Amino acid sequence: MITTTQVNQYKEKGYLVIPDLFSKEEIAALRKETADIFRGKRGVVEGMIDTDDDISDEEVLKKYVAIHFPHKISPVIYKALFHKGVIDVLNGIIGPDVKCMQSMLFVKGPGKAGQSWHQDEFYIPTRDRSLTGVWIAIDDANVENGCLWIIPGKPGYIMRRVENSSKEYADVDTVDVTRFDKDSIPVEVKSGSVVFFHGYTLHSSLRNKTDDCFRTALVNHYMSADSMLPWDQDGHLPATEDLRDIVLVSGKDPYVWKGTVDLNKPYLRPEKLIIKTTI
Template sequence: MTTVSTPERTSSVRLHENVTDEFVEQVRVDGYAVLANAISSAEVAEINAEAARLCRGELGHVEGDFQVDLDASDEEAMRRYLCIHMPHKVSPVMERALRAPRIVEALTRVIGPNVKAMQSMIFMKSEGKPGQAWHQDEFFIPTRDRSLTAAWIALDDATVENGCLWVLPGSHARGVIYPDREHNDERFDCTVEAYNFPYKDEDAVPVEIPAGAAIIFNGYLLHRSLPNTGKHGFRRALVNHYLSAESLLPWRPVPGQHVAKWDYRDIVMVAGEDPYAYKGYEDIARPHIRPDGEGGCDR
């Protein structure tokens, strides 16, 4: 067992060296587990360099309040944005990361042999940038079989100071989507927050992990992050979402389409077979910036 800590709060997070039965059992019981060295240091550097190219505008159009500045340094470009969704749409590097072998190994043990990806997000989170309030990923990305699973890949050492992920262990187990509301807490970005759940902030565990490690966690797990309060530097992370290929994906339904039949087909198969391959595949989502005012927070 490997542990990491910071002066602000000591945490003991197990980093599993391999995808063992114990790893899978922790995901089942706690809702999350950490895989050490999920990607190599060279892959971390390659993804960070690609993130800078994306933020400069070298990889093509990004929707939202985006500024193309090909002369900006890596740091200048990345400090402009907190998060860009769907980078795998324009970056072969990010697209390859969807299929990182050790992460796919974990997914096939946790989800099943047939796995598809449907979203990627690159977080830059420089000093002073906000976190995200308590939420469950299944609130945003519903699945038919509760199989939604995230791979949160640290691209810098993630610590309490720079805004690591915090989780409420076991909060996924009931399979309940908790109520949501808008908020005006400036510690967080403006997505809605979950509330009225039977846990306290004191129950939360900070998941401090080194660059290259990945948190594999269930879509019903309550989690949040706090601002990057460090004096300098980033807390970068690549976050990809997966589900069983057997599950229809009723995400972004089309008006008039029966919800029981709706199946979002802008996906990437990462393991096994697609039982719905006969439907074909679509190219729908485009890279876009997470808006600061999302969720009704006006500041």
């Protein structure tokens, strides 16, 4: 169970690392499922390339960056949303009632660019600032293969986004973190470890500079079920005061009377990323 010290660290620093939260067997299942998803064995997603069975998993994965909403087509990923260790931590930092609205499966292969500095609440707004990212390391993540970088402590507001000029990132925009340069730290973790970070916490990742290492990670987003979710999925869905394409993972849903919908569909993340920008 999560301790009071860990809860306080999350509140003060905006992130928390729990080593070995997933067992080796659970990670092995996620790794196999990752290959099966990108081979089209869980359903063909627009943009997927037909591959022969004699091509290695590594060669298949090198063709992609990430897939959004894999839990929509994968029973293994869907089950991972409810992982007991993850839910125990979320109950400590969010509360007893928790819902999930997004999953993302990253397969950052050799040479692939990273994500620029950002705050997740810029993209997924909650009414109570309860958004929490759950970053599950399927591979070891280190500086060389493009681990997370975090600036401890979370600003109390959403910072302005500016044009990105760094080739480290795939995004067209970023947050200017010049004044925080000395505070940013790499979050190097072993396979099976999980990084929890607040929706206002500044984080990024650099390019994978290795020749033969992947940095595969499953990233799920959760929030308090007590809060409504005014998210239009970056303009892909009609504007709403409460998106009900959610999965209740813990406790009770006070809006159960609204029912749920299935609007978001799995899609491949492009190499050049233009999700939502104010530039």
